[in-house]
Amino acid sequence: MxxxxxxxxxxxxxxxKIRTVLNRYGFTVAAVCNSGAxxxxxxxxxxxxxxxxxxHLQDMYYRDLLDYMPDYFEMLLMASQGVISEAPPSVLCVGMPLKAGDLVxxxxxxxxxxxxxxxxxxxxxKQRSWKE
Incomplete structure (x- = not known):
């Protein structure tokens, strides 16, 4: 995969700008967008x-996005310390202002x-059926 x-x-x-930083460190960014949809x-x-x-994106908050996100994706929230303290444990966070090294x-x-x-x-x- x-x-x-x-x-x-x-x-x-x-x-x-964040895509540029990640590209500089060898990561490939598949998409850049400004809305949750x-x-x-x-x-x-x-x-x-x-x-x-x-x-907060144009059409939804990160918690709404988290609800609709599939299991095979992880969320990395970039926010202020106040927001990070209220984030659920399943969300990984990076505090703003952002340092390139921390992000990478x-x-x-x-x-x-x-x-x-x-x-x-x-x-x-693999899971076996009862007949197997």
């Missing part, structure tokens, strides 16, 4: 990966965790 990165921020210029549409076409998003290390960690989980799931024996 192929892991992908999708960036969803309210200001498309900010999302493009566009992010979900992009995610639905991909195998799995990371969604980098802000607290966090994205790298998330992608390696996803790869490990896929390999582990692949090694599990």
């Amino acid at each position: 192929n892991t992908s990165i999708v960036i969803a921020l309210p200001k498309i210029e900010d999302a493009k 566009n992010a979900l549409a992009s995610i639905s076409e991909l195998d799995g990966g990371v969604l980098l998003c802000g607290y 290390n966090t994205v790298s960690m998330i992608l390696s965790q996803i790869e490990r989980r896929w390999k582990k799931d692949k090694k599990k024996p």
